[in-house]
Amino acid sequence: MLAAHRLLGEIIASLRNVIAPAIPDPYPKAQAYMAAVILEFISQQVEERHDVVREKERTLHALFSDLSAVLGGTGLPESSTVDQEARLCRLIEWLYAEKERFEPEVFAIANRRIREALRQLLDQELKVAGKET
Amino acid sequence: MPESTQDKILAYLRSKLPQAQDLTLTQFTQTAGGWSHEIYTFSAHWQESGQKVTRALCLRKDPGVGLLRDLSDLKEQYRVLQALEPTPVPTPKVYWYQEDPTILGGPFFVMEKVEGEVPNPWSKVGKQYYAEAAKRGKLPRSFVEALAALHTLDWRAVGLDFLGVPDPGTDFALREVRKWESLVQQSLRKPEPVLTEVLMWLKANAPKTQRLAFVHGAYRTGNLIVKDDAIAAVIDWELQVIGDPLYDVAYVLSDLNREGSPLLSCVVEREVFLDYYQRLTGLTVDLEACRYYEILYMMRSTAFWLSASGLFAEGKNKDLRLARTTYSVPVVLDMAAKALGF
Numbered sequence: 001m002l003a004a005h006r007l008l009g010e011i012i013a014s015l016r017n018v019i020a021p022a023i024p025d026p027y028p029k030a031q032a033y034m035a036a037v038i039l040e041f042i043s044q045q046v047e048e049r050h051d052v053v054r055e056k057e058r059t060l061h062a063l064f065s066d067l068s069a070v071l072g073g074t075g076l077p078e079s080s081t082v083d084q085e086a087r088l089c090r091l092i093e094w095l096y097a098e099k100e101r102f103e104p105e106v107f108a109i110a111n112r113r114i115r116e117a118l119r120q121l122l123d124q125e126l127k128v129a130g131k132e133t
Numbered sequence: 134m135p136e137s138t139q140d141k142i143l144a145y146l147r148s149k150l151p152q153a154q155d156l157t158l159t160q161f162t163q164t165a166g167g168w169s170h171e172i173y174t175f176s177a178h179w180q181e182s183g184q185k186v187t188r189a190l191c192l193r194k195d196p197g198v199g200l201l202r203d204l205s206d207l208k209e210q211y212r213v214l215q216a217l218e219p220t221p222v223p224t225p226k227v228y229w230y231q232e233d234p235t236i237l238g239g240p241f242f243v244m245e246k247v248e249g250e251v252p253n254p255w256s257k258v259g260k261q262y263y264a265e266a267a268k269r270g271k272l273p274r275s276f277v278e279a280l281a282a283l284h285t286l287d288w289r290a291v292g293l294d295f296l297g298v299p300d301p302g303t304d305f306a307l308r309e310v311r312k313w314e315s316l317v318q319q320s321l322r323k324p325e326p327v328l329t330e331v332l333m334w335l336k337a338n339a340p341k342t343q344r345l346a347f348v349h350g351a352y353r354t355g356n357l358i359v360k361d362d363a364i365a366a367v368i369d370w371e372l373q374v375i376g377d378p379l380y381d382v383a384y385v386l387s388d389l390n391r392e393g394s395p396l397l398s399c400v401v402e403r404e405v406f407l408d409y410y411q412r413l414t415g416l417t418v419d420l421e422a423c424r425y426y427e428i429l430y431m432m433r434s435t436a437f438w439l440s441a442s443g444l445f446a447e448g449k450n451k452d453l454r455l456a457r458t459t460y461s462v463p464v465v466l467d468m469a470a471k472a473l474g475f
Contacts (some may be wrong), residue, residue: 014456116328
């Protein structure tokens, strides 16, 4: 999902540079320009939802900790990124690529734990998309 | 005063129809439906050998920054429609393809505007239209017959092998996964671990293709022109491939295309579809393979929405409908996650 500020910035630009200039009627034209002005103010007030960010961080922290235990001596791949969701992407790819190295039940447990975390992450995103499960 | 698009098209048609006298265009409209292309419809009128001629036409133009980015190829679409003209698959006749971007600002082609209507299956009115047609029975049969015509086509004989022929086995499914993964890579602005899991599952579980066919890639109501309760033309030729016919079948079976309607693609009952399709094609529908392809479609939809919202965020396309799609990404990923059991 795109960051709110980026999205608002482009919507404001679109209203100002594309939509409003194309409206011939003075009243709706002025309304479109005013909507751009108001959205600009709103963008100063908007912050990404901290509850969502915090919940995601908690989910990822617990996941990485659990996976270290599940995968034991095999060792998780080193991460070169501080972005924990990017780290999880690399981990998922690594787990599928190295699947043959693990006992089938170890892969299944790790995959199940990852999917449990993915569900929690997705539920956070769905709060913003207005489709809470 | 700058020359209008209508004037530019009129000048182009004059160059293509030198025998046409007093050429004029009426009912010139830019349709609002497309996400990938600009579409204009109009009627052309002229005098030729003392006779009045009128032709309903449709022009499809590459906007340069469409939803599919570099995966969309207008020339390929033109060649496909040319190849399909002598076949039983109902399609619009194509007239001219133009590569030169100086004429309209991008490549385009001109084709016949097929008579009929394309009710929007996402609208209440559209759903009602298809539900009533379903009760009459002719349109559901025609829907299946047009798909069967596609899947029983001798695609090599009509020269469609230029689309690329997958190797036996899992090559087709993996090609599709890679294709849509490449769109994700062009579009992704932040990591999407749910999508990564879906992608890895798709790569690890690709089904073997039992038979190769010419596949539309988005066969549903909304991409079909209807006239007198029959399919007058299959349109939106953008995603076609040589591949597993179950790829199209899965799309028809998918919940993605019926938004609450009990009818597949809002028009045909599931049992009727499966029974009639298998009878017409001689194929057996493997529901497990269809389940795989349905999850692939969910990944593809995610790729579409990432691409659309990315184009907006990059300032390459100002259409606000594209901005809206950023909120569709978790919704379609939720569908995929549920299909995979989490």
